[in-house]
Amino acid sequence: MKPPGLRAGDLVQLDCVSLDERGAAVGETGGCEVHVAGALPQERVNAVIEHVSPHAGARRCWGRLTEVLAAAAERVAPVCPAYGPCGGCPLQHLAYPAQLRWKTDKARSALAREPALAGVPVADCVASPHTLGYRNQGKYVYGRTAQGRPVLGAYAPRSHVVVDLAGCRVVEPAIDQVAVRLRQLLERHGVVPFDEQERTGDLRYAVIRASAAEEVLVTLVAARIWDGAALVAEALRACPIPLAYEQCSLVRN
Secondary structure, three states: OOOOOOOOOOEEEEEEEEEOOOOOEEEEEOOEEEEEEOOOOOOEEEEEEEEEOOOOOOOEEEEEEEEEEEOOOOEOOOOOOOOOOOOOOOOOOEOHHHHHHHHHHHHHHHHHOOHHHOOOOOOOOOOOOOOOOOEOEEEEEEEEOOOOOEEEEEEOOOOOOEEEOOOOOOEOHHHHHHHHHHHHHHHHOOOOEOEOOOOEOOEEEEEEEEOOOOOEEEEEEEOOOOOOHHHHHHHHHOOOOOEOOOOOEEEEO
């Protein structure tokens, strides 16, 4: 039974009080617990209801943030150009010290639910010395935007819409630089993205790894070895950032 008065498409105003396990802000309106990605506790926001739980007694809704009416003091500007549609860093708009407090609270709450562990002390989360550029591997789907432009990116949450990840700040800088260069080469050589529906095309995705010495290994996972694959690999080897091996790995999958 769906909560009365709330349906998909409704615009609601919400006072957010907490974060759920996925990093979405939670508030209540119309007798329904509403989860809104991109909002923060202590914020008043407008949101559009996109999904109402069909489960009897659940009284949960999920909304899309449309406007922040009163921002939290800990809101910061996200640094990645793909923030939001990417879905990979759901708390990039929350100041890092507040993220650490949230993670600490999650660990303490999880232990407190177990009677045998309820009294165990949990230290504060330790801050990382690198809040950006720490990931030494990136997996990029090769696809097309709605406008038909080839991109290396990621699937948007709960979809197979490819979001361009150029300029990602979470991976090591060498990985992003090589990904940008690789996308240019794939477009220049006319490499066709693999189509999951039609089962046509050449390249599925690329896995790019970086070492501490900024050596980079690129693995191209392909549906088939296409004409000109070796030319792409050779051109990529000429990238200013040294590659860890003599050639790219071409893996058929």
